[in-house]
Amino acid sequence: MDQPNTSDLEALLARQRTAWAAKQPDAAQRLRDLGRLREAFARRLPDFVAAMGEDFGRRSVHESRLTDGMTVLREIDHLRRHLCRWMRPRRRLADWMFLPARTEVQIKPLGVVGIIAPWNYPVNLALAPLAAALAAGNHVMLKPSEHTPRTSELLRELLAEVFAEERVATVTGDAEVAARFAALPFDHLFFTGSTEVGRKVMAAAARNLVPVTLELGGKSPAIVAPDYPLDTAAERIAAGKFLNAGQTCIAPDYVFVPQGSQAAFVANLRACVERHYPALRESPDYSSIVSDTHYARLTALVEEARAAGCEVVTLPGADAHNAGKRVFAPTVIVDPPASLRVMQEEIFGPVLPVLGCASIDDAVAFVNARPRPLALYHFDHDRSRTRRVLAATIAGGVTVNDTVLHFAQSELPFGGIGPSGMGHYHGHAGFLAFSKQMPVLYQARWSSMGLLRPPYRKLADFVTKFLTR
The missing domain is CATH 3.40.309.10 (Aldehyde Dehydrogenase; Chain A, domain 2)
Known part of the structure; x- marks a missing residue:
């Protein structure tokens, strides 16, 4: 398969962004998508175990089932179980001086996110963040590792079976493709790999001010x-x-x-x-x-x-x-x-x-x-x-x-600190990593802040002195 060039990648991103803007996935679609992904992955898990064995030369079948199979299935189950509750706006108390206004936090999808997965757990570290991104309502472009080509091709086949390319697309290729992928103007970029490569990914993303989650390593x-x-x-x-x-x-x-x-x-x-x-x-x-x-x-x-x-x-x-x-x-x-x-x-x-x-x-x-x-x-x-x-x-x-x-542990956030990474995922942390927590204030018919507008007089003097005492 020919490797995609930069214009191909940009065109794919544009199609995904257009599709997302036309119809953002609601709760029902997200749950359906996660369910279909789970069913297809569980059915083809033996194929993935075999592919990983071929890519490594010899890989423990039981370890593959547990670390790349069970963990992904449990993560999808956890996301589906809690998704509707996580999506609800969360009421917050307005500061007393702004009453009777009310506030809340709405959880919004970001748009189109990119995921760069490594070779050491090539299924887990691709599908777990992908599932979190889908749960948050995003469209996804996935770049699996070139060091596990059979597994990467199987990931491409699986995701093409479940999703239209405008919803989830898999980009295969070498390190040069990965570098072009990291430089795309995503709404969020998620990378798992070494600290050395993580620095390059962050520098590439910075050119477009793309926020990043970096899952790196260290000693x-x-x-x-x-x-x-x-x-x-x-x-x-x-x-x-x-x-x-x-x-x-x-x-x-x-x-x-x-x-x-x-x-x-x-x-x-x-x-x-x-x-x-x-x-x-x-x-x-x-x-x-x-x-x-x-x-x-x-x-x-x-x-x-x-x-x-x-x-x-x-x-x-x-x-x-x-x-x-x-x-x-x-x-x-x-x-x-x-x-x-x-x-x-x-x-x-x-x-x-x-x-x-x-x-x-x-x-x-x-x-x-x-x-x-x-x-x-x-x-x-x-x-x-x-x-x-x-x-x-x-x-x-x-x-x-x-x-x-x-x-x-699905209830624990996973992520590094400093050279070992930034940001978290797994469970609710993963859902939030691919979401925007958008604060909203609803002003009441009568606004207390109306008392603090020019021209300022004695009441404003009293209130400002009280608030800055």
């Missing part, structure tokens, strides 16, 4: 308290880190354990890998790295640490890698210095730095000296100490005594 820390069971911490950190072979934006990127317990923690991680991924090189439950380029990048991070004299442990053993199938085995780097790339860059793979730390305060100071992370994980049964950690840090989201699970 998400895990902090294990001194008296927290190491085996439990290792089990739950391994679950979040090795999900999708670490190709997860909120995967733990490094772990602080009590000083002197590094070896014990690594031993517990090894036991987790042996238990959950027997015969890891061939295990269908352990996913491949998406491309040779990303595999080579992970190898370079590890080799730099090895050359610097760090202890590098491959789990469950040194022969677990399978470069031919892009199977990068879980790899631990013990106490790497902060100057190494593995401690500077988002890892986005199954490589886990494990650092000993004298105190939780030292761990918090280390985290706070760096860009604010997308996620933070604290393992501690002492509630007061947990409250102190949460009070002292700021992250996009937090799971206490586990990892990544806050992402799956």
Whole structure:
């Protein structure tokens, strides 16, 4: 398929904008559209699971069903269940000095929104924001990732089956197409991807003053308290880190354990890998790295640490890698210095730095000296100490005594802060991200503000002195 040029994209945007202006989707249409999307996606979920497996080379079927299937279906169900209530105008109290006026907030769709989806969860991170945008009453142009071409083509087929192109359109193509897509004058642009690309997307959108939601990444820390069971911490950190072979934006990127317990923690991680991924090189439950380029990048991070004299442990053993199938085995780097790339860059793979730390305060100071992370994980049964950690840090989201699970909560907003992103989605937060909260004041037949119009006299003197006392 030929890649669209800039004029093609602009023409498509113009058609969508004309269609939206002619008939903005009401509640009934939004509910129908979400229902049709859900039915078609549920029916074709096995096809998507197969396509993701082909794109990755090997991807856990069960992880695909859960992370790219269940999450999307639950998000659509949540949107449909609450949509009519969210759409209602919300009454507000007018400030007493403006009575008897009354006020409300109306929730308006924005128009045409653009969504740029990444490759690591290519269905979830395309359809979840798309469903929120549809629930808010918008038309949508979607740009899926070129790194998962089979999945992207299936997304195009699915959405063309359910929607007219004037309602939802899928734009496929390479990074150059994505750059042109990001520069279009949308009413809102939603991007999920790396911080580096996010800066470029924001700069492109700024030329047209397009508001953006950026779901980025960064280095998400895990902090294990001194008296927290190491085996439990290792089990739950391994679950979040090795999900999708670490190709997860909120995967733990490094772990602080009590000083002197590094070896014990690594031993517990090894036991987790042996238990959950027997015969890891061939295990269908352990996913491949998406491309040779990303595999080579992970190898370079590890080799730099090895050359610097760090202890590098491959789990469950040194022969677990399978470069031919892009199977990068879980790899631990013990106490790497902060100057190494593995401690500077988002890892986005199954490589886990494990650092000993004298105190939780030292761990918090280390985290706070760096860009604010997308996620933070604290393992501690002492509630007061947990409250102190949460009070002292700021992250996009937090799971206490586990990892990544806050992402799956429809009632919780999801989003980063600073270099890890801006804006939120999921559930009501997603509906609002793609809406304009329009304030409205209804003036009464008699206006109290009529007393404060020129020519100003003694009453105005009294009122203004009272109001500025």
